[in-house]
Amino acid sequence: xATDDNESLREFVDALMPARVAEFMEGLDARESWRVLxxxxxxxxxxxxGYFEPEKQTALVHALVGDGDAAAMSGLVADxxxxxxxxxxxxxxxxxxxxxxxxxxxxxxxxTLRLRGFPEGTAGSVMTTEVVCLxxxxxxxxxxxEISKQALGVETVYYSYVVDDDRxxxxxxxxxxxxxxxxxxxxxxxxxxxxxxxxxxxxxxxEAVAETVADYDFLAIPVVDDNRRLLGIITHDDIxxxxxxxxxEDALLSAGMAPLESGYLRTxxxxxxxxxxxxxxxxxxxxxxxxxxxxxxxxxxxxVWWLVLFIPLVISSGGNSGSQSATLVIRGLTDGEVSLGDWxxxxxxxxxxxxxxxxxxxxxxxxxxxxxxxxxxxxxTAPTLVEVAVVPATLLLVVVCGTVCGGxxxxxxxxxxxxxxxxxxxxxxxxxxxxxxxxxxxxxxAMIGGLAGx
Amino acid sequence: xATDDNESLREFVDALMPARVAEFMEGLDARESWRVLxxxxxxxxxxxxGYFEPEKQTALVHALVGDGDAAAMSGLVADxxxxxxxxxxxxxxxxxxxxxxxxxxxxxxxxTLRLRGFPEGTAGSVMTTEVVCLxxxxxxxxxxxEISKQALGVETVYYSYVVDDDRxxxxxxxxxxxxxxxxxxxxxxxxxxxxxxxxxxxxxxxEAVAETVADYDFLAIPVVDDNRRLLGIITHDDIxxxxxxxxxEDALLSAGMAPLESGYLRTxxxxxxxxxxxxxxxxxxxxxxxxxxxxxxxxxxxxVWWLVLFIPLVISSGGNSGSQSATLVIRGLTDGEVSLGDWxxxxxxxxxxxxxxxxxxxxxxxxxxxxxxxxxxxxxTAPTLVEVAVVPATLLLVVVCGTVCGGxxxxxxxxxxxxxxxxxxxxxxxxxxxxxxxxxxxxxxAMIGGLAGx
Numbered sequence: 001x002a003t004d005d006n007e008s009l010r011e012f013v014d015a016l017m018p019a020r021v022a023e024f025m026e027g028l029d030a031r032e033s034w035r036v037l038x039x040x041x042x043x044x045x046x047x048x049x050g051y052f053e054p055e056k057q058t059a060l061v062h063a064l065v066g067d068g069d070a071a072a073m074s075g076l077v078a079d080x081x082x083x084x085x086x087x088x089x090x091x092x093x094x095x096x097x098x099x100x101x102x103x104x105x106x107x108x109x110x111x112t113l114r115l116r117g118f119p120e121g122t123a124g125s126v127m128t129t130e131v132v133c134l135x136x137x138x139x140x141x142x143x144x145x146e147i148s149k150q151a152l153g154v155e156t157v158y159y160s161y162v163v164d165d166d167r168x169x170x171x172x173x174x175x176x177x178x179x180x181x182x183x184x185x186x187x188x189x190x191x192x193x194x195x196x197x198x199x200x201x202x203x204x205x206x207e208a209v210a211e212t213v214a215d216y217d218f219l220a221i222p223v224v225d226d227n228r229r230l231l232g233i234i235t236h237d238d239i240x241x242x243x244x245x246x247x248x249e250d251a252l253l254s255a256g257m258a259p260l261e262s263g264y265l266r267t268x269x270x271x272x273x274x275x276x277x278x279x280x281x282x283x284x285x286x287x288x289x290x291x292x293x294x295x296x297x298x299x300x301x302x303x304v305w306w307l308v309l310f311i312p313l314v315i316s317s318g319g320n321s322g323s324q325s326a327t328l329v330i331r332g333l334t335d336g337e338v339s340l341g342d343w344x345x346x347x348x349x350x351x352x353x354x355x356x357x358x359x360x361x362x363x364x365x366x367x368x369x370x371x372x373x374x375x376x377x378x379x380x381t382a383p384t385l386v387e388v389a390v391v392p393a394t395l396l397l398v399v400v401c402g403t404v405c406g407g408x409x410x411x412x413x414x415x416x417x418x419x420x421x422x423x424x425x426x427x428x429x430x431x432x433x434x435x436x437x438x439x440x441x442x443x444x445x446a447m448i449g450g451l452a453g454x
Numbered sequence: 455x456a457t458d459d460n461e462s463l464r465e466f467v468d469a470l471m472p473a474r475v476a477e478f479m480e481g482l483d484a485r486e487s488w489r490v491l492x493x494x495x496x497x498x499x500x501x502x503x504g505y506f507e508p509e510k511q512t513a514l515v516h517a518l519v520g521d522g523d524a525a526a527m528s529g530l531v532a533d534x535x536x537x538x539x540x541x542x543x544x545x546x547x548x549x550x551x552x553x554x555x556x557x558x559x560x561x562x563x564x565x566t567l568r569l570r571g572f573p574e575g576t577a578g579s580v581m582t583t584e585v586v587c588l589x590x591x592x593x594x595x596x597x598x599x600e601i602s603k604q605a606l607g608v609e610t611v612y613y614s615y616v617v618d619d620d621r622x623x624x625x626x627x628x629x630x631x632x633x634x635x636x637x638x639x640x641x642x643x644x645x646x647x648x649x650x651x652x653x654x655x656x657x658x659x660x661e662a663v664a665e666t667v668a669d670y671d672f673l674a675i676p677v678v679d680d681n682r683r684l685l686g687i688i689t690h691d692d693i694x695x696x697x698x699x700x701x702x703e704d705a706l707l708s709a710g711m712a713p714l715e716s717g718y719l720r721t722x723x724x725x726x727x728x729x730x731x732x733x734x735x736x737x738x739x740x741x742x743x744x745x746x747x748x749x750x751x752x753x754x755x756x757x758v759w760w761l762v763l764f765i766p767l768v769i770s771s772g773g774n775s776g777s778q779s780a781t782l783v784i785r786g787l788t789d790g791e792v793s794l795g796d797w798x799x800x801x802x803x804x805x806x807x808x809x810x811x812x813x814x815x816x817x818x819x820x821x822x823x824x825x826x827x828x829x830x831x832x833x834x835t836a837p838t839l840v841e842v843a844v845v846p847a848t849l850l851l852v853v854v855c856g857t858v859c860g861g862x863x864x865x866x867x868x869x870x871x872x873x874x875x876x877x878x879x880x881x882x883x884x885x886x887x888x889x890x891x892x893x894x895x896x897x898x899x900a901m902i903g904g905l906a907g908x
Contacts, residue, residue: 264782265791273810337717375751
């Protein structure tokens with residue numbers, strides 16, 4: 001770049017794969033990147049641009065339009081696949097969008113405005129409209145010719161869609177079928193095409209669509225309207241992006257954070273602090289309820305010196321078993337293995353699991369509590385065997401409470417139409433914390449003489 | 455099935471897509487499923503079988519071989535793609551494997567034994583060896599003819615690999631290039647093929663391979679040996695399976711569980727109880743350390759009545775902020791955004807974050823603690839303003855400790871060659887629990903007169 005040698009720059013860009021070129025350009029700023037893109041031929045330019053990080057794409061658009069070069073940028077934006085174009089314009093400032101859209105060719109402009117109408121997170125918002133469409137009456141050779149003509153403008157040539165005059169979907173023809181029958185050029189494609197095509201609706205949730213494609217091992221899935229008219233397709237790379245984004249989103253939710261727009265290091269420090277701060281604040285107030293509960297039972301802790309020792313143990317045992325159950329059920333719901341109708345099975349499983357794990361921990365807790373309380377400090381008496389039994393009895397109840405709540409709360413959230421991942425580990429743990437303290441003191445009052453009146 | 459009507463059964467199997475047929479057969483047992491598969495033609499049979507759940511596949515193999523029908527089963531097993539065959543044989547009992555392998559055709563047998571040599575979790579273990587290979591000197595038309603001949607035996611025709619006589623990889627030719635140049639049948643493929651091919655080694659970790667493919671939007675990635683000889687390819691559907699499995703694995707680890715072989719409801723109850731029990735047990739002993747810590751400081755809690763109120767609050771504030779940091783860093787490592795070299799940036803970010811979040815919670819905690827301790831029960835005196843300041847000071851220190859530990863521990867685990875997801879929320883929380891209690895009491899001793907001598 002430093003030497004201004006356009007010829008060798010162009011050679012460099014053309015020799016490597018677009019994804020590699022984009023990698024090499026990671027260190028360049030917006031202006032420098034544009035210098036490189038400018039010398040490449042338009043087709044390459046769009047490909048390389050497509051591999052930039054979203055932040056870099058946005059910065060490039062802002063820089064160019066800011067410099068009054070909106071015309072050059074609109075050419076590149078027009079050449080982007082329709083779904084990527086819409087994604088990009090979503091991230092760009094509104095006044096820049098207003099400047100760019102009128103500069104797009106009429107066809108692309110209409111397309112863009114239409115796709116922008118689908119809410120984020122729906123199948124419509126991630127689909128591309130550039131699809132190979134074929135008529136039913138073609139032969140293999142005619143279909144290949146037709147595809148080779150349409151090839152430049154579409155995102156994939158591996159699936160072609162056979163439609164009628166109203167663009168209603170009749171069948172799916174894979175490039176595999178065509179290549180396999182390359183030596184029978186006259187065979188009609190209507191004999192080869194798959195008529196039983198799995199489709200999704202434009203307003204379907206993108207996560208559900210991704211799971212469908214993943215289950216069926218499709219390369220792409222067609223998006224249709226209520227009249228089964230073909231609107232576009234969602235391709236395997238978009239599906240992978242959705243699956244990755246959802247995995248990160250669920251992980252963040254499960255640790256008590258809202259999903260981020262971009263990665264950990266790329267997110268601005270202040271944005272991250274606000275996101276984390278809000279949730280930490282909410283969880284703080286949940287935890288504050290434990291302080292109220294403890295205040296209410298202050299007398300119990302005051303008169304039985306060793307009760308305080310096991311507060312964190314009781315709380316964390318319940319929280320951990322609850323987190324396990326919640327995570328298992330949330331993953332089951334995400335993978336489509338568990339559905340709302342399974343709630344009885346989940347309840348039965350978690351009840352049994354709670355009893356098993358609880359009994360195990362109760363046994364461990366009994367021994368530990370007995371050993372620990374033998375070290376009574378001066379002026380205190382060690383509790384009796386029956387008194388120590390408060391700890392195991394509490395552990396059993398708290399663990400059962402944890403597994404059952406952890407198992408059922410995500411299902412309840414799903415039933416209410418909320419993301420079950422919201423019923424995440426810290427929230428389940430927060431609920432169990434308070435339940436744990438109440439159970440602990442109630443059991444203690446029942447089992448330790450002289451405390452009952454409390 | 456009830457009516458023994460083979461003809462209509464076969465029609466049913468042939469009319470629908472294989473994935474749909476497999477869905478319809480979900481309710482059938484192993485014997486019934488075999489009845490249906492038997493009437494289908496061999497190609498269909500293999501496809502439908504490929505869509506069964508792994509458990510169903512295994513059950514079918516066991517049932518058939520158990521009934522002495524190993525020959526029929528070996529035919530189906532031989533027709534499976536090599537990678538799926540190896541996966542299946544991994545799940546099947548050893549004596550059944552020993553019965554089946556000798557019945558496979560010599561080529562398939564060799565392949566299977568070779569692939570079984572790659573450890574689970576490596577690129578070699580998920581690759582398929584059935585790939586279209588082309589010589590460099592072909593034209594477009596010759597390549598299409600060659601592909602149409604090889605098409606039946608391979609997993610994908612969308613990427614063909616150009617190799618020399620030693621099977622060394624020279625280039626990649628996509629079906630897209632071929633179809634686009636369908637009207638120039640004489641063009642040499644050496645002009646069209648991509649020479650800068652991204653490859654992976656057979657012993658590479660499957661998760662890293664999946665991230666590479668996802669980053670580049672590939673349909674498949676070639677697996678080569680140290681001499682760049684083509685061993686096989688990993689296709690997009692395997693990549694999606696790996697990504698899904700890893701997401702579930704990380705989620706389970708982050709809730710303190712070992713990864714499961716299959717889903718929540720499908721895993722045997724006892725297996726699940728053992729898995730969860732072991733981890734709950736480990737976490738229990740970590741939590742038990744808090745009881746020891748509290749015992750050591752018993753006197754402090756005895757003489758300052760209100761300290762006990764805020765134990766859960768202090769612990770959970772540290773645990774929650776630590777979980778957030780750990781999850782962000784673990785996801786960053788998984789997505790490839792964060793690397794070991796970033797540890798200074800992570801440290802700086804988390805320190806700053808801890809100070810910010812800690813100050814916020816300290817302010818909230820100061821007010822809450824003041825209000826709460828005004829309700830002193832009979833016979834107790836409310837603490838002074840300075841004494842109450844123990845709570846905010848502790849919160850600040852605990853939150854900083856949480857964010858810094860949460861941010862750095864996954865990096866440390868990565869550095870040690872362990873899965874950073876192991877440094878999961880409950881473990882970070884467990885460490886912070888103990889640190890929280892120690893900090894709490896130390897701060898209290900420093901700030902409350904008469905307690906210092908402890």
